[in-house]
Amino acid sequence: MSATSLHSLLVVDDEPDLRTLYELTLLREGYEVETAGSVEEAWAQLKDRTYSAVITDMRLPDGSGLDLLRRLEQSGRSERAIVITAYGSAENAVQALKSGAYDYLTKPVDLKVFRSVVSAALGRSPAARGAAPNAASAGVSSAAGTGSGVPADFGLGLRSIVPRHERGSGALRRMAGQSAAMQQVRALVDKVARSMAPVLVQGESGTGKELVARSIHQVSSRAAQPFIAVNCSAIPEQLLEAEFFGYRKGAFTGAAEDREGFFQAAHGGTLFLDEIGDLPLSMQSKLLRAIQERAVRPVGAVAEVAVDVRIISATHRDLAAEVAEGRFRQDLFYRLNVIQIRVPPLRERRDDLYELCARMLERIAGEAGMAVMPRLTPRALDHLAHYDFPGNVRELENLLHRAVALSSASQIDIEDLELPIAPRARGAAPAAFMPAWPGDGRIGDPWSHEPVKPATVLPEPVVAGPAPLAEPAVPQDLVAYLDEVERAVLVRALERHRYNRTAAGAAMGLTLRQMRYRMARLGIQVAGEGLTVDDGDGAGD
């Protein structure tokens, strides 16, 4: 018995010829197949037994495929559903996905696509597709264009491929925040992970859109397959087609070998298209075609290659407005926006700030191998509470990284934050920041070393008014700034290791020789039971 015959399928279509065609195709794949010609007939069979999947035509004599889908949903059945819709009826396809279909097929059904959609629905790995593009396998991104029209470095805009060891883990757990908004995001992630429906993640820069996309992938049945993240805005227009669809050797000057594109690299998995709103119109129509046909034609190739890819896209733009302005194709918008997840900016979910700080500080400290997790003083947290975070969670993350590097003690105070707003008069964090995190003083509590109950820290509720907007700080002298960061880190490491240079260096992956060099360069000297630091001009290179 082959592995596929473990799967039983119910095919529902009222046209006998098509029914037979589908049946034969599936039997040849090794599945066990039963058929029905109407909604009621199908339902009667479903009452008798469970199938692995139901493949149904949309138009049936006694109702529609959607009726069958709803019944399956309402009775909590485990079958995955695939709906076959008439050509060009995007509305029906979208409707089917929204009603819980795993995927849809359009007529006339391409049997290759048919087989691959069914096997994806059953959680079988698609056929191996050869190697990913070079840059892709290196997992590197480069935003530099060549300007010559010749793609010198394929993989432009390619942000990452989930490394094998990270697959199926992490992103959802990493997503912090218990605000109503984040709970809704999590619930949606869980719901949409079960289908193939395209998802559009909308939100300002740095809100966590990619984290949402990774979470969907990791929760989905595609988790063991690649997750390819692409930044559409980083790819020069003339390279887009080759980057997305690949190319054949000799297709243009410099094409010395066949190369697969993002679609082929994501085969069986998820393709995350970040900044989709930045794709030029010409590429939008090619992308639409690839999504509709589930096939791509590499530049210079004659034949198309079938691809099984789930698309998740993201944008910080209002895509509906872009459509109205004629900058984004309506039909593509319709295809991508089957399910929308909006990730709110940090200032709209201020309740999450406390937990975010706690989790990030814990992670930063863990990554840096610090014995004690640095904590925010109440003053510092109050200060953060009055900042609007135009760069959202990413800005908070960067700011905490910098603060950990700059603060010489295990507490992070206002000065270490370097926020571009003036500190308020000494006071409490506003009520809007009442932590949803249990302030129990454990390692995850960023407030202080002591167990602090919010009520004792927040004597009087203050309603957070709109915080003044300001440009994030940019150092006026980057070299001096980075030296300052490095100096603070070295001093802290030396203090932690009782001024033993070998131990302090080893803790940071430096040899004694490297440590000596850096200390000399930054004017740090061990003097008896302490340090002298000369941060003036004296420190030679």
Ligand SMILES: Nc1ncnc2c1ncn2[C@@H]1O[C@H](COP(=O)(O)OP(=O)(O)OP(=O)(O)O)[C@@H](O)[C@H]1O
């Ligand atoms: N809810 C969260 N919990 C923990 N970390 C988060 C959360 N949201 C975002 N982050 C972290 O913030 C950083 C930025 O997130 P991400 O890259 O997903 O944002 P984005 O919206 O995709 O940004 P951009 O629009 O610039 O591409 C990442 O390091 C991510 O891990």
